[in-house]
Amino acid sequence: MAKEWSFKPAEFIPFRDVAAIKKVIRIKAKDIAKHWNPDFKIHVVPAAEMEFLWLIDMFWRIKSAADEGRTCVMITPNPWPRYTRVAYLLNKFKVSCKHLWTFNMDEYANEKGEIAPETWEFGFMHAFKKYFYANLDPKLRPPEKQIQGPTDKNIKVYGKMIADLGNADICYSGPGWTGHIAFVEPDAPEFAAASLEEWKQMGPRVCTLSPFTIAQNSLHGSFGASGNLCAVPPKAATIGPAEVIAAKNRIGQYGIMVGGSAFTSWQRLTARLCLHGPVTPLVPDSIIQTLKADVFVSEEIAADIEPRWDLGY
Secondary structure, three states: OOOOOOOOOOOOOOOOOHHHHHHHHOOOHHHOOOOOOOOEEEEEEOHHHHHHHHHHHHHHHHHHHHHHOOOEEEEEOOOOOOHHHHHHHHHHOOOOOOOEEEEEOEEEEOOOOOEOOOOOOOOHHHHHHHHOHHHOOOOOOOOHHHEEOOOOOOOOOHHHHHHOOOOOOEEEEOOOOOOOEOOEOOOOHHHOOOOHHHHHOOOOEEEEOOHHHHHHHOOOHHHOOOOOHHHOOOEEEEOOHHHHHHOOOEEEEEOOOHHHOOOOOOHHHHHHHHHHOOOEOOEHHHHHHHOOEEEEEEHHHHOOOOOOHHHOO
16 A cells, blocks of 8 residues: 655745644635624625725715714725726715825835835835825815825834824725735744734834735736736835724725636635634734624635646646
8 A cells, every 4th residue: 555645835834734724725615704703794795896895885984984074094905096986986976085094004115124105106105196196186185194104204103193093994905825914924023923912912014025925916917917026025014913903994805816817816715714714923814803894705715625627737
């Protein structure tokens, strides 16, 4: 009888709990929305609705706060051209944004830890102002000081800036391949902690990006969707777990496909680990399942994980 062959996952993989991985892989699409936390709502939706749900939620929160005469504080995800649609709705319905404060959850940094200025065309603040702020009717815009992102000058007080406004009303997020939330990486030495509780209290800082994140982001359209690893900066400034936890509400989105349409996606497993796996700094986004949140999972990401020999090796 042939000896059974086995192997251990490569040491550079942040989360290597094979038993936990096998457990979440067995979660079928029909069961992925079931969860022990009643405040943690998982919704499986068609991929075409993912963007719509996020845009409408952002518009609704800004307008509701305006109607009620209260401040609206948002931790905003990586900007992209779809922010123009939020601006369009706000302009269409003449919603004043004087009450709005936005805090980008992260920004790239170089090897020295110097945070990218908003003049860098591939930076998140550059894009946020280009696609959102600049597209708002000037009469409706909030003061520019209310549109914030991590910078060299504010990174040490970035968490306090949000807390001083009563913490975020909403934090939008979606996990990376490592399970990171914002750029809180599981293998970043800057987020090393002796315990889960210590880690949960960590605030904004500049951290080292995981090689997996650099590979993932090299496929983004801004970098040519080409796999150019050298186009992606090696570090990033980011909010910490503390800001995610302190937010009054959270919305998570799990719908990234390679090229936006192919069946292939690293997020199919990552989503299951984040939503149903152990709560651990080794899968940073996993903290969301212990909190109040609405999570939207595309039907493709929810699909069963099983061998697909038709796709080849």
